[in-house]
Structure formats: C-alpha cells, structure tokens
Amino acid sequence: MSRDWPLWEVFVRSRRGLSHIHAGSVHAPDAQMALRNARDLYTRRQEGVSIWVVPSSAITASSPDEKDPFFAPAADKAYRHPTFYDIPSEVRNL
C-alpha cells in the first residue's frame, strides 16, 4: 500500500515567532491526512503550534554534485557574517 501513498515533508513551528523547521516526513493519502499523521508523529510531546505539510515531489533540492559551486565560495568571505555586532542578551532566537 506504500506504493499508493505519497510522501509529505513536515515542517513544524515550535513557538510563535519562530520559523517552521523541517521535522521529517510522513506517508499519507492526501494533504489533510498528512497533517493529521504529522500531528501524531511530530507534535505529541508539545513540540509545535503550527504544522505545514508539502508534497515531497514539490521540493526542488540542490544536488550533492553541485556542492562546490553552490557553497564553497561562501567560505572565505568573513565580511558577510554579522559576527562584528554585539547582540543584546535580551534578544533570543536571532
């Protein structure tokens, strides 16, 4: 039956103000059931306040072969990193 049920990627937002973060994936016959399966698998220990499900087939991913052209040029440009600022201690989740 797995052949019939498509795969869905699950994104969970743990608190208001944070982004949805990829939690994993579930099989489900449609989007509504995918939401429910995701709720059962990824939020039963109070991990979330919001869930997104996206058909896995709708995701375009970068390929490992493209790793160098995609990511290597970022390595030696320290001036792009905001590490020279002091972050006030009251600001969380930055």
Add this chain to the structure above:
Amino acid sequence: MITQPALAGYALQLGDDALIMAQRLGEWVSHAPELEEDVALGNIALDLLGQARALLTYAGEVEGRGRSEDDLAYFRDEREFTNLQIAELACGGFGEEMARQLAFSSYQFELYQRLQESRDETLAAVAAKAVKEVAYHRDHAAQWTLRLGDGTEESHRRMQAGLTRVWPYTDEMFRPDPLGQALARDGLAVDAPELRRAWADYVATVLHDATLAWPQTAAAPGGGRQGLHTEQMGHLLAEMQYLARCHPGARW
C-alpha cells in the same frame, strides 16, 4: 451520601469503556495499513488509557475499599466490567474499525462535552481534558469514513459492511442506566438517552457526506453496563490481565 456507590459505579462505567477500547485499539499497532496509521491508532489508545486511569483511580477512591486503578483493571473478572459491548468487539478490517471509532468516539464526545458541567469536580475535570482528545479521535474516524465511503467501489463496500457489523451495538450507548439517571438528577452525571439525538445528527452527516447508508439493523441485546459481555470479552481480558495476575506487583 447515598450517591457515593452510584458515583463510583458511574466512574467505573466510563473508565471501563475507555480501558477496553484502549486495549482493542492497541491491537492495531503493527497491523494497520500504514506505519503512520499504527501511530495514529496507538495515540488514540494512549489517550483513552489516560482517561481510564483517571476514572478508575477516582472510582477506587470514591468506593473507599482501597482498590487502586491497577486492582480495578487487572483483578476484576468479566462480570464485574461495566463497559459497553461496542468497545470489546474483536477488531475486524480497517473499515470496520473506523465504523466503530466513528460511533464510539462520537458518543464519547457528546458525553464528555456535557460531563464538563458536572457538579462533581473530578468528573468535570476529566471530561474537560478528555473532550479535546476525543474531538480528535472523532475527526480521525470521520476523515477515514469520508475517504473510504467516497473512495473506490471496494472501499465503499467494506466501509458499509463495517457499519452494518458495528451498528447493532450502538443502541446500548443510549439506553437508560439507573446510575446515570440517578446522578443526572443531581447534576453529577449525564443521562445516556439525552446523547442519542446529537450523536445521530453528527454521524448521519458524516455518513451522508461519505455516500454511505445509515445501517438498518436490529439492536443487539446489550447488557455491558450490567456486566454481560460478548464471547470476545474473555479473550480480551485474558490477554490484558495475564501478566498482572501471573506476576502480581510486576513493575517496569
């Protein structure tokens, strides 16, 4: 004070419903159509087990004979269990299970919703927590009923057959019971017959949307509230109580 034995008996009825349904649902783990559904049914079973623990513990307290939740769950015999028979029916196919879940969780939903207003603080608190859980159980069953009923010819046939098998046991949920009736007069409990209409309205809407027919079946004799059970109950208890009785006091 004459209400104490009635209150204990009533909490036991609701606790037994939840306990026996939890035990049955647990059987689905590793047998459901998909891993995700194993988890869903297992979650529902755990919700029900939580309700059963609270209700049996309370029944034991009110009864005042020093019986714990474990004593009540593992060391009573079949005739002392007062659950509705619909909870104990052996698991059939998935469609049949969804038919049972639809009927049973819709019943629990209407019951707990009203029981939140109970003048008994413990029953009201248990109901307030449980009604949110049961709303999800009901939705889960309704979602599947819609998909199977309005799915393929084969899924429709199986879902309808499941309803036909389960429906004779739904009448028992709404029969007047002396305990519930007496306590309801004092605002402590919910009188079962008053749930029938709201239950039927909800279930009829789901069946209609799922292109399924309301089963025209005769009511089963029932008697679960009086400790009369179907043949399948003894097998269920044997499995549920075996460990506790072979190894009294066993712990994880």
